[in-house]
Amino acid sequence: MVEHGEAVYTLEELLAEYGDMIYRIAMHNMRHKADAEDIVQDIYIKLLHNMPSFQNAEMQKKWIIRVTINTCHDRWRYLRLRTAFSLDERYDVMEEHKQEYGLLYYVRELPEKYRNVIYLHYYEGYSVTEIAEILHRKEATILTWLHRGRIKLKERYEGGEEHVG
Amino acid sequence: MWDEYRKEIEQLHLDDSVIKDIQQNSLKKHPHAFWKHKGKWAFAFVFVACFCIGGFMLLKQPKETVILHQPKTYKTISKTQKQDTYLKGKDTTIPLPSEDYGSAKPKTGSAETIKYPVYEQSYPQDLKGIYKKQVSNDTKQEILKEFAEIFHIKNGSYTDTSLKDDTVCVKVMENGTIEVAFFEDKKTNEYISREMLLENATAIYKKYPKLQMDNPMWKIKIDYRDGMLEYQVLLYDETKALWNQELNNITFYVTYQEKNNVLYSTLHMRIKTIARLQQRQSYEIITEKEAKKRFLQKEYMQLDTDTKYLPDKDDIVSVQLQYLDSADEAYRSMQPLVYPIYRFYLKDDQGKEHLVDVPALKEKDWRKLEVEINENN
Numbered sequence: 014m015v016e017h018g019e020a021v022y023t024l025e026e027l028l029a030e031y032g033d034m035i036y037r038i039a040m041h042n043m044r045h046k047a048d049a050e051d052i053v054q055d056i057y058i059k060l061l062h063n064m065p066s067f068q069n070a071e072m073q074k075k076w077i078i079r080v081t082i083n084t085c086h087d088r089w090r091y092l093r094l095r096t097a098f099s100l101d102e103r104y105d106v107m108e109e110h111k112q113e114y115g116l117l118y119y120v121r122e123l124p125e126k127y128r129n130v131i132y133l134h135y136y137e138g139y140s141v142t143e144i145a146e147i148l149h150r151k152e153a154t155i156l157t158w159l160h161r162g163r164i165k166l167k168e169r170y171e172g173g174e175e176h177v178g
Numbered sequence: 179m180w181d182e183y184r185k186e187i188e189q190l191h192l193d194d195s196v197i198k199d200i201q202q203n204s205l206k207k208h209p210h211a212f213w214k215h216k217g218k219w220a221f222a223f224v225f226v227a228c229f230c231i232g233g234f235m236l237l238k239q240p241k242e243t244v245i246l247h248q249p250k251t252y253k254t255i256s257k258t259q260k261q262d263t264y265l266k267g268k269d270t271t272i273p274l275p276s277e278d279y280g281s282a283k284p285k286t287g288s289a290e291t292i293k294y295p296v297y298e299q300s301y302p303q304d305l306k307g308i309y310k311k312q313v314s315n316d317t318k319q320e321i322l323k324e325f326a327e328i329f330h331i332k333n334g335s336y337t338d339t340s341l342k343d344d345t346v347c348v349k350v351m352e353n354g355t356i357e358v359a360f361f362e363d364k365k366t367n368e369y370i371s372r373e374m375l376l377e378n379a380t381a382i383y384k385k386y387p388k389l390q391m392d393n394p395m396w397k398i399k400i401d402y403r404d405g406m407l408e409y410q411v412l413l414y415d416e417t418k419a420l421w422n423q424e425l426n427n428i429t430f431y432v433t434y435q436e437k438n439n440v441l442y443s444t445l446h447m448r449i450k451t452i453a454r455l456q457q458r459q460s461y462e463i464i465t466e467k468e469a470k471k472r473f474l475q476k477e478y479m480q481l482d483t484d485t486k487y488l489p490d491k492d493d494i495v496s497v498q499l500q501y502l503d504s505a506d507e508a509y510r511s512m513q514p515l516v517y518p519i520y521r522f523y524l525k526d527d528q529g530k531e532h533l534v535d536v537p538a539l540k541e542k543d544w545r546k547l548e549v550e551i552n553e554n555n
Contacts, residue, residue, distance in 0.1 A: 028197060032192045135180045
């Protein structure tokens with residue numbers, strides 16, 4: 014993984030460096046595989062056409078994370094207005110979810126602000142200061158979200174485990 | 179705990195098929211590095227070439243053709259009716275819209291074109307009634323009796339507007355909407371997900387054959403409230419016109435109540451039907467072209483009133499003719515009438531979506547109805 018190297022611009026490098034990361038953030042936010050894959054495609058179109066120049070790979074990565082979260086948010090707004098499913102399609106999704114019961118499932122069920130903070134801190138390893146920079150929020154806000162997110166996750170996970178049995 | 183989380187995330191990888199799609203798309207859409215340096219010249223060249231070819235072909239264009247000109251949601255309409263062959267495979271020949279629904283009349287010669295949304299030709303002819311959102315007391319009683327039969331309520335307690343027994347409460351609202359609450363107060367450790375809500379909604383819907391539709395479709399509506407996602411399941415008949423789906427549907431949603439530090443959930447069903455509302459009068463509907471003119475004159479109702487966004491014609495993504503009657507939009511539910519509007523779907527420079535509505539009635543009829551219009555200047 015590139016930490017402080019040069020930013021990349023070719024498609025192959027972008028796919029290798031950030032493909033899985035964009036997909037994982039999209040999966041955290043969109044919950045459904047098909048939606049997450051759509052997000053990845055959207056992001057790549059954006060990257061190929063609108064990506065500014067970066068001094069180093071770390072700045073580029075933070076920018077891509079921010080764009081991905083924003084794109085997911087926009088997609089939710091779009092889905093809220095337009096999404097329609099047939100009954101059969103909904104049941105397919107339900108089945109998919111039942112097989113996915115695990116800690117990740119509960120993180121994805123958290124409100125948007127908590128799940129992104131948890132992902133960035135516990136998986137990407139960003140500090141509170143860095144997450145505040147990525148999400149354009151105050152450090153105190155990120156600390157609060159992280160704290161509340163952990164509590165909610167623990168409550169839901171433990172409650173859910175008992176429920177699922 | 180976090181190790182488990184990291185392990186699960188590590189299992190998420192992009193499918194090869196998606197990578198292939200991205201690579202294929204990138205062949206069509208040139209990489210950033212190329213456009214960064216060569217984009218301006220390439221754009222200028224393409225622009226000049228298109229201008230020359232377009233001008234040449236328009237001069238050769240036969241009369242009376244309607245051309246659906248890709249991309250996106252707009253078509254370019256000229257006076258001709260035969261499909262032009264220089265357009266690519268995606269272009270489609272469509273019937274000329276009738277005068278009533280906004281046929282295009284170029285101001286000069288065959289080269290004149292007007293941009294028009296593609297669904298112009300598919301407006302429902304019968305979308306012109308104005309309904310009063312009010313039901314009589316007799317109608318309310320009829321509805322309650324009908325629902326007593328649907329839910330098998332034999333010994334329920336009646337009031338003028340409601341019916342209740344141990345398991346269910348049916349209430350007829352002044353605007354004709356029927357609200358049903360199912361008393362199965364459940365202890366819940368967490369807020370109900372949309373899958374759980376859909377499961378519950380499906381079970382209720384299947385239980386009562388009299389509520390069933392010919393071709394039901396489900397729509398999951400999502401809203402953020404207090405930082406939480408909130409889901410509603412909307413059920414409508416997909417074979418009906420859009421306005422009909424808007425006015426005849428069933429919504430399922432859940433409310434929560436906290437008692438002694440325990441969260442309880444209750445399932446609700448909201449049934450909307452236009453059948454029992456009084457039709458006030460029939461009015462002529464304006465064309466989409468006229469609606470667009472009104473939009474440009476800022477005579478529209480803006481949905482997101484707390485934003486500083488100013489709608490612009492270049493932001494229009496699509497326009498749809500439909501009835502204005504949405505119970506989840508507070509200011510609208512206060513309006514006493516159900517009436518047709520042109521809904522403009524907009525997208526600003528930042529990619530944010532906005533909605534504005536233009537009443538689909540003639541100015542004189544509209545003023546008579548005394549329905550409030552937000553004058554956005």
